[in-house]
Amino acid sequence: MNTSSTKAFGTKAADALLEEMTIARREVLPKDVEIEILYCGVCHSDLHTARNDWGGSLYPAVPGHEIVGRVTKVGNEVTKLKVGDLAGVGCLVDSCHTCDSCKQDLEQYCLNGFTGTYNGKDKHIGGHTFGGYSEKVVVDEHFVLKVPANLNLAAVAPLLCAGITTWSPLRHWKVGKGSKVAVVGLGGLGHMAIKLAKGLGAEVTLFSRTPDKIQDAIELGADSVIISTDDQQMKSVSGKYDLIIDTVPYVHDVNPYVATLNINGTLVLVGYLGGLEPILNTVPMIMGRKSVAGSVIGGIAETQEMLDFCGEHNIVSEIEIIKMQEINEAYERMLKSDVRYRFVIDMDSLKS
Numbered sequence: 001m002n003t004s005s006t007k008a009f010g011t012k013a014a015d016a017l018l019e020e021m022t023i024a025r026r027e028v029l030p031k032d033v034e035i036e037i038l039y040c041g042v043c044h045s046d047l048h049t050a051r052n053d054w055g056g057s058l059y060p061a062v063p064g065h066e067i068v069g070r071v072t073k074v075g076n077e078v079t080k081l082k083v084g085d086l087a088g089v090g091c092l093v094d095s096c097h098t099c100d101s102c103k104q105d106l107e108q109y110c111l112n113g114f115t116g117t118y119n120g121k122d123k124h125i126g127g128h129t130f131g132g133y134s135e136k137v138v139v140d141e142h143f144v145l146k147v148p149a150n151l152n153l154a155a156v157a158p159l160l161c162a163g164i165t166t167w168s169p170l171r172h173w174k175v176g177k178g179s180k181v182a183v184v185g186l187g188g189l190g191h192m193a194i195k196l197a198k199g200l201g202a203e204v205t206l207f208s209r210t211p212d213k214i215q216d217a218i219e220l221g222a223d224s225v226i227i228s229t230d231d232q233q234m235k236s237v238s239g240k241y242d243l244i245i246d247t248v249p250y251v252h253d254v255n256p257y258v259a260t261l262n263i264n265g266t267l268v269l270v271g272y273l274g275g276l277e278p279i280l281n282t283v284p285m286i287m288g289r290k291s292v293a294g295s296v297i298g299g300i301a302e303t304q305e306m307l308d309f310c311g312e313h314n315i316v317s318e319i320e321i322i323k324m325q326e327i328n329e330a331y332e333r334m335l336k337s338d339v340r341y342r343f344v345i346d347m348d349s350l351k352s
């Protein structure tokens, strides 16, 4: 298959810095869209993958799955987009299209395994997929999103992962007017969870370790903030929430949050992957019909629904724009939660 050389930024090993490199992109197939990448958000998953935190990272790794740009080429069977359109790509670039999950627009739960935008198996040119820290990307039109034209394009990029990852549980657990929602951790995912839950009409609380973020949380739309290390404050919201979205990336005690769920309430983990410590106590779950659940990103139709909702409600991410060459420093700052609230790479910096 024909490919073209594309400038990218990635890492050759878990303990190496990210640096400029060249990758191959396929030439457009009949259903493909080629997108010149204008902005790419920096998700904590990019860092987990670059550093092999979850195991299974393939190198060289080119992260980036919060992609927005402009269509530069389309295959002759493409109907969804045309050259010149704005377009977005999130965490998925392919799935089997035929399994029960795919048939229900739940490509993120494809029973045959979805293809991730990076670190997935490249079915077309072999090897593994490379993400959005690059000049361009070629994606099957089914996995390309239409981007509302009224929003700040750079600030739209994080919607493609942080937005959909928090939107999907809000929709699945039917959050709306009158719902009481809490969000654990004010980072990329957390700040979008606040904005989207608020947009859906919920009453929203932030749980944070960081008193410095209280003012920001209120400005983002939170009705209240609970400092999670303060037992008194935690007790004051005992039995309150219908849904808690927990975005914390590392192992932490979820028992104190379960205590703040209402009867029938659900704590949905979207951050940490792995065994819980200390052990999850089932007593409050059984005695209150409470659930602890998980959720991964969202399907393509649901992602389009979220983007359209954001267009109508003027919802975008709070961003700090960086140059591609600043990514290693940005990762260090993200680890210290020193980002308010999403880094977005201006991809022009890679082209120059």
Ligand code: NAP
Residues within 6 Å of the ligand: 042, 043, 044, 045, 046, 048, 161, 162, 165, 184, 185, 186, 187, 188, 189, 190, 207, 208, 209, 210, 213, 247, 248, 249, 250, 252, 269, 270, 271, 272, 295, 296, 297, 334, 335, 337, 341
């Ligand atoms: P982020 O911007 O770094 O935000 C994480 C927030 O969690 C921090 O701002 C901090 O908030 C809190 N936090 C960080 N370390 C903590 C610790 N050790 N203990 C307690 N709280 C801590 O990260 P993100 O991009 O939002 O991603 C969050 C997690 O979700 C990552 O693990 C990422 O891989 C994962 N993710 C999952 C999906 C999915 O589909 N399920 C999709 C995207 C990302 P406070 O300062 O307010 O406490």
Ligand code: ZN
Residues within 6 Å of the ligand: 043, 044, 045, 046, 065, 091, 161, 162
């Ligand atoms: Zn992500």
Ligand code: ZN
Residues within 6 Å of the ligand: 095, 096, 097, 098, 099, 100, 101, 102, 103, 107, 109, 110, 111, 112, 113
């Ligand atoms: Zn499938």
